[in-house]
Amino acid sequence: xxxxxxxxxxxxxxxxxxxxxxxxxxxxxxxxxxxxxxxxxxxxxxxxxxxxxxxxxxxxxxxxxxxxxxxxxxxxxxxxxxxxxxxxxxxxxxxxxxxxxxxxxxxxxx
Amino acid sequence: xxxxxxxxxxxxxxxxxxxxxxxxxxxxxxxxxxxxxxxxxxxxxxxxxxxxxxxxxxxxxxxxxxxxxxxxxxxxxxxxxxxxxxxxxxxxxxxxxxxxxxxxxxxxxxxxxxxxxx
Numbered sequence: 001x002x003x004x005x006x007x008x009x010x011x012x013x014x015x016x017x018x019x020x021x022x023x024x025x026x027x028x029x030x031x032x033x034x035x036x037x038x039x040x041x042x043x044x045x046x047x048x049x050x051x052x053x054x055x056x057x058x059x060x061x062x063x064x065x066x067x068x069x070x071x072x073x074x075x076x077x078x079x080x081x082x083x084x085x086x087x088x089x090x091x092x093x094x095x096x097x098x099x100x101x102x103x104x105x106x107x108x109x110x
Numbered sequence: 111x112x113x114x115x116x117x118x119x120x121x122x123x124x125x126x127x128x129x130x131x132x133x134x135x136x137x138x139x140x141x142x143x144x145x146x147x148x149x150x151x152x153x154x155x156x157x158x159x160x161x162x163x164x165x166x167x168x169x170x171x172x173x174x175x176x177x178x179x180x181x182x183x184x185x186x187x188x189x190x191x192x193x194x195x196x197x198x199x200x201x202x203x204x205x206x207x208x209x210x211x212x213x214x215x216x217x218x219x220x221x222x223x224x225x226x227x228x
Contacts, residue, residue: 098170
């Protein structure tokens with residue numbers, strides 16, 4: 001059981017905007033930054049959003065991250081077929097000194 | 111940045127395996143490193159963290175007391191000694207480099223598969 005809770009799947013049509021939620025606790029998202037990783041089928045994960053709302057170079061501004069209280073969200077606008085992937089949130093648990101991941105969300109572009 | 115894992119393979123329950131990760135393209139001792147694993151068809155699970163000079167080490171509860179993370183900065187290498195293997199340790203193990211502050215993973219290796227079965 002993952003400490004961070006994500007919906008197992010979300011879907012959208014090309015051009016749409018989708019949001020992926022990530023729910024945690026005061027010791028995780030409530031007091032620390034959130035990172036998001038994307039994993040294409042059969043490949044290693046890649047960093048998508050770091051420090052809650054920062055994009056690494058090369059990540060288009062269609063991807064954005066935010067956080068409120070003990071929940072975080074990844075928004076993808078202008079959905080494209082190549083956005084189909086698994087998306088994971090991650091946060092540090094300051095009370096346990098461990099990193100925790102969400103269970104992952106599979107994005108399907110219809 | 112290049113991270114290349116090795117040492118994966120088959121192990122028996124209760125047995126041991128040692129994973130290695132050879133790093134290139136950055137000043138290895140400046141960066142914290144992690145091991146992250148992914149069981150077949152499952153999500154990502156963080157396993158262990160070690161900072162640049164090895165004086166900060168953390169483990170997931172699921173491996174604490176059985177796995178040992180270490181690094182040899184002179185050899186640009188990260189290790190994971192896995193003892194007391196269990197079937198639930200079966201996974202692809204990724205070597206993952208943090209940013210210098212240790213707050214997020216910037217780069218991942220291609221992964222090495224560990225299968226624990228009798």
